[in-house]
């Protein structure tokens with residue numbers, strides 16, 4: 053049997069397709085061509101066809117993709133057709149905001165436990181979740197089959213929280229702290245960083261009469 057390695061760029065586009073397909077389904081659209089999907093998502097239709105073709109022959113010539121079927125298939129590819137339990141460590145401002153925003157999680161992916169080290173946070177509730185002490189992390193990960201950990205603690209604390217997640221058996225970590233985490237190869241880490249997005253966006257702002265000149269070179273910011 054052949055094993056195909058799918059690039060991260062393809063994997064990151066799948067949730068984008070899924071989100072749009074769900075919107076189409078809600079609007080009772082039954083089929084969509086790669087052209088229309090590409091136009092809506094500002095992506096090349098050939099790219100979309102290529103991405104999806106890695107996983108199967110989902111489209112029909114002249115008709116396009118069956119929206120419901122493609123949703124099911126992408127959910128299956130992303131493993132979102134099974135319950136995926138998530139734990140969050142760091143019940144501060146960001147942690148609370150993430151827990152309170154239901155849009156991040158679909159019916160099969162849920163934050164089922166929240167932990168913090170600060171005594172005053174413990175026993176408070178975020179939504180229906182009681183914040184638990186760190187001492188309960190390992191037991192909870194095992195008991196609740198928690199597979200993904202989210203880290204929203206200060207940068208200096210993030211590595212030790214990652215170590216505890218790994219020791220408890222989580223298989224993937226979404227890290228919001230501005231540090232590079234060291235984890236064993238079998239654990240996947242994604243880092244989310246609004247601040248680098250925001251700061252790099254500033255580069256593209258129109259100059260207000262002030263050119264940026266470096267080494268006698270004017271920088272084109274488009």
Ligand SMILES: NC(=O)c1ccc[n+]([C@@H]2O[C@H](COP(=O)([O-])OP(=O)(O)OC[C@H]3O[C@@H](n4cnc5c(N)ncnc54)[C@H](O)[C@@H]3O)[C@@H](O)[C@H]2O)c1
Pocket residue numbers: 141142143144145146147167168169170173186203204205206207209212213227228229230244245246247
């Ligand atoms: N990625 C981004 O775009 C982004 C945006 C905002 C904040 N952040 C980062 O998210 C993190 C949290 O920010 P915040 O504003 O919510 O901070 P916060 O101080 O409001 O919350 C941090 C929480 O972590 C807890 N904590 C500290 N050490 C801990 C430990 N060892 N174990 C368990 N819990 C611990 C604290 O008690 C607190 O409740 C910071 O690292 C910050 O830089 C990232």
